[in-house]
Amino acid sequence: MIFPRLRRTSLSALVVALTAAATIGTTAAMSSAPATTPSTTAHADASPAARYGGPGHGGRTDAERAYRDLLDHSDRAKILTAAHRGQWRDAPENSLPAITAAFDDGAEIVELDVRLTADGVPVLMHDTTVDRTTDGSGPVSSFTLAEIKELRLKEGLGGAQTALTDERVPTLAEAMEVAADRGLVNLDKGWPAREKIWDVLVGTGTVRNGLFKSDAPVAEVRAFREAHPDAVYLHMISDDNLTAFDEFGDDQPVGYEVVFGSEQDAVARAPFLERLAGESRVWINSMWDGLADHLTDEASLIDPSRGWESLVTTFRASMIQTDDVEKLEHWLRTGEGDPLPRGSVRVQAEDFAPGGAGVAYRDVDAGNRGNLDMRPGEDVDISDADGNVRVSWMRGGEWLTYEVDVPRTGRYELSARVSSPYTPAGTYTVSFDGGPASERVAVRSTTSHDKQELQASGVVEHLTEGRHTVRVSLPDDAYQNWNLDYLQLDRAAR
Ligand SMILES: [Ca+2]
Ligand SMILES: [Ca+2]
Ligand SMILES: [Ca+2]
The missing domain is CATH 3.20.20.190 (Phosphatidylinositol (PI) phosphodiesterase)
Incomplete structure (x- = not known):
């Protein structure tokens, strides 16, 4: 569904319409968003259009x-x-x-x-x-x-x-x-x-x-x-x-x-x-x-x-x-910021599994070097960069484990939303449910520590409906200096 592009006064009404649609479980209410008025209207002589040469050009x-x-x-x-x-x-x-x-x-x-x-x-x-x-x-x-x-x-x-x-x-x-x-x-x-x-x-x-x-x-x-x-x-x-x-x-x-x-x-x-x-x-x-x-x-x-x-x-x-x-x-x-594609699953990097060091993760630098105390007592480095909450100080030899609830049996491709100014930035492997590690996936530079990009891994896995664990591991024989915002599993084409 495509909305007419938002205008300033229509935004609150649109938010209300979206909320109503979500509440009643239908998209019908969205058609009431009053965002259809043409952008040009008659301007008085004192208008900026008149000042800058008139609207009729x-x-x-x-x-x-x-x-x-x-x-x-x-x-x-x-x-x-x-x-x-x-x-x-x-x-x-x-x-x-x-x-x-x-x-x-x-x-x-x-x-x-x-x-x-x-x-x-x-x-x-x-x-x-x-x-x-x-x-x-x-x-x-x-x-x-x-x-x-x-x-x-x-x-x-x-x-x-x-x-x-x-x-x-x-x-x-x-x-x-x-x-x-x-x-x-x-x-x-x-x-x-x-x-x-x-x-x-x-x-x-x-x-x-x-x-x-x-x-x-x-x-x-x-x-x-x-x-x-x-x-x-x-x-x-x-x-x-x-x-x-x-x-x-x-x-x-x-x-x-x-x-x-x-x-x-x-x-x-x-x-x-x-x-x-x-x-x-x-x-x-x-x-x-x-x-x-x-x-x-x-x-x-x-x-x-x-x-x-x-x-x-x-x-x-x-x-x-x-x-x-x-x-x-x-x-x-x-009206959506970063919507999850239909059928996909996303897990935030900072929401790693419970169990602590040696069970849920390995982190080589003691304590949280980041500026966000979201997981008190854990060594994983969680930081806020202009509103982006992510795991930083990702180093060789580290790994993180996640629990994901897969909504429907099928083949899924893993993507990672990452950032790094370095070339190379690093590599990781993925394993599902304690199985073998995938081929190494190269993290591409986003040319900034603070500018993220969702990068497909090419790793595809058949997953049954229900809970799975996903482990992301950083080989210690490769240069590693990147940040992980979230992992995402999208339905593979076939
Ligand atoms: Ca640490
Ligand atoms: Ca670390
Ligand atoms: Ca995040």
Whole structure:
């Protein structure tokens, strides 16, 4: 069943509908979710659409529709997805294929980082240096365009042990041409180079695609916007610059990026957010702790009310920047965070079997080195990473045993949701009910300790209905440095 994409005011109603459906054991109630209103409505003259040139400029391309939606500040505005550094799960961060992949996965916006080369060309690079994401070394500003084009980008989020790709550092012009018909581009880190960026947008015909953003003094922002009235602008606001909202007065940005380390911050209080949301889009980040308290992507996967749902219903978010575009898009369609496939079984890594050391597990480092005391007295290392609860400090010679209740006799394939920045990250074997160990399964790098991925093992087992034990063992003759979030058994094709 596919829901019409959620809108802000429909979310609580949808949650009610979902609850009702679950209660009465039917899906019929879901059809009452009132999420079908068209996203465009007539705008008064003072509306952002009028301010930015009127709503009638089309809607022929995804980019035009995204721009039109960006200007919709009504209570029925479509919730927009921003892909942090592009879809880095499929391609290097800030690369051209990461832009395409983000739009393919349903994002309306890609967040990209812009810096200048030594010869003054805006290129995409997050860090001040090229070290983390390429095979080069040194500040971006020390490379000419020709020199930086010699470098190769690393997979995903980069890092010392991450493999190289054949992708190159894109210029902003190349990025804007890729995005032109597909969606919007948040120009992060680019404010100091705003005039050069503006020239690129004009030169590539993408003025309405490019979203300038800064936390600069309001007078500085105003000067730029007066020089370039067509520039689309979002302002970053936190407790550090709370007065910016009043300073903008009648000439509000199209959106505010609201950052709050704690839900108690003044910027996160309901009356203030109500005023912001009445004037502008509210953009909130969910990639890690401290951007919106503990309301993160990973917490959302455990329970959307601990993340995205709360951002929308309590904190008025109508734009969410995420490291997990596919899961956020799925939640927007269905209201589910990380649903279990039909017929599957999932066991959290931290829910290892009872019985203690030598019976349920072997852990080579004494005590719990993690920060979560979920299993007091046990040596297994359980940690919280931005809302992800997992077993960390996985080392060679360790093993963990799980009890799983299989709902129906059949063949099942085991997958593991893992994370690691290392190549190789490690290997494991699986045994069911005390039987022989499987072939070794390689854990693939996710290019970050804190970014998880469900990886199929290729291990398939015939299991009868009822309780089974599954043991995951880490060979001690292989390098091991990875984290385990959960195991999952899915019905095999045959
Ligand atoms: Ca330990
Ligand atoms: Ca350990
Ligand atoms: Ca877990």
